[in-house]
Amino acid sequence: MDEIVIENHVKLARVEQGLTQNELAVAIGVTRQTIGLIEAGKYNPSLKICLLIAQTTHKTLDQLFWIKGTEDESLNR
Amino acid sequence: MDEIVIENHVKLARVEQGLTQNELAVAIGVTRQTIGLIEAGKYNPSLKICLLIAQTTHKTLDQLFWIKGTEDESLNR
DNA sequence: CACTAATGCAATATATAATTGACATTATGA
DNA sequence: TCATAATGTCAATTATATATTGCATTAGTG
Numbered sequence: 001m002d003e004i005v006i007e008n009h010v011k012l013a014r015v016e017q018g019l020t021q022n023e024l025a026v027a028i029g030v031t032r033q034t035i036g037l038i039e040a041g042k043y044n045p046s047l048k049i050c051l052l053i054a055q056t057t058h059k060t061l062d063q064l065f066w067i068k069g070t071e072d073e074s075l076n077r
Numbered sequence: 078m079d080e081i082v083i084e085n086h087v088k089l090a091r092v093e094q095g096l097t098q099n100e101l102a103v104a105i106g107v108t109r110q111t112i113g114l115i116e117a118g119k120y121n122p123s124l125k126i127c128l129l130i131a132q133t134t135h136k137t138l139d140q141l142f143w144i145k146g147t148e149d150e151s152l153n154r
Numbered sequence: 155c156a157c158t159a160a161t162g163c164a165a166t167a168t169a170t171a172a173t174t175g176a177c178a179t180t181a182t183g184a
Numbered sequence: 185t186c187a188t189a190a191t192g193t194c195a196a197t198t199a200t201a202t203a204t205t206g207c208a209t210t211a212g213t214g
Contacts, residue, residue, distance in 0.1 A: 061138035
């Protein structure tokens with residue numbers, strides 16, 4: 001369960017909505033730092049935060065997050 | 078960020094694959110208890126575990142997890 | 155019924171996500 | 185160029201996910 005790498009399009013989705021890291025964070029109810037770390041892929045967020053990011057940015061979970069090397073990786077934009 | 082309720086179809090997906098909680102847990106590299114708690118909706122798993130469950134059960138994240146009350150809730154089966 | 159696999163459920167321990175506060179750096183606009 | 189917004193990052197602390205162990209309960213199967 002440890003070797004995998006998670007990639008995401010959170011930054012892309014956020015910018016598309018014209019939101020700053022802080023605005024997204026406040027909308028969801030987390031800290032700016034948490035958003036920054038998630039965007040940087042620095043850690044492994046909770047499902048709840050992922051779902052709230054998806055809801056706020058009008059994306060699906062699958063569009064936002066995937067395992068690096070997944071075959072359909074190029075599909076989620 | 079706290080009032081929301083997360084629902085999931087992890088149990089359904091696991092049974093469809095003919096796996097026990099323990100087999101799924103071992104395949105993913107977590108504990109049986111972790112799978113049991115996730116299926117029971119008792120807590121809020123990490124994205125990494127969610128992605129590994131999706132990969133192992135051949136489901137998408139969106140098919141497995143959603144916010145209760147989401148309009149397209151009836152679509153993810 | 156007896157035996158075992160599968161699941162549920164606690165208590166405690168550990169790892170790590172997430173917060174808080176602060177400061178540095180990089181845009182960006184007046 | 186100056187000012188400020190936005191982002192990066194770090195240290196310290198808190199909250200919580202996950203592991204571990206053990207035992208109880210349920211579901212099948214002989």
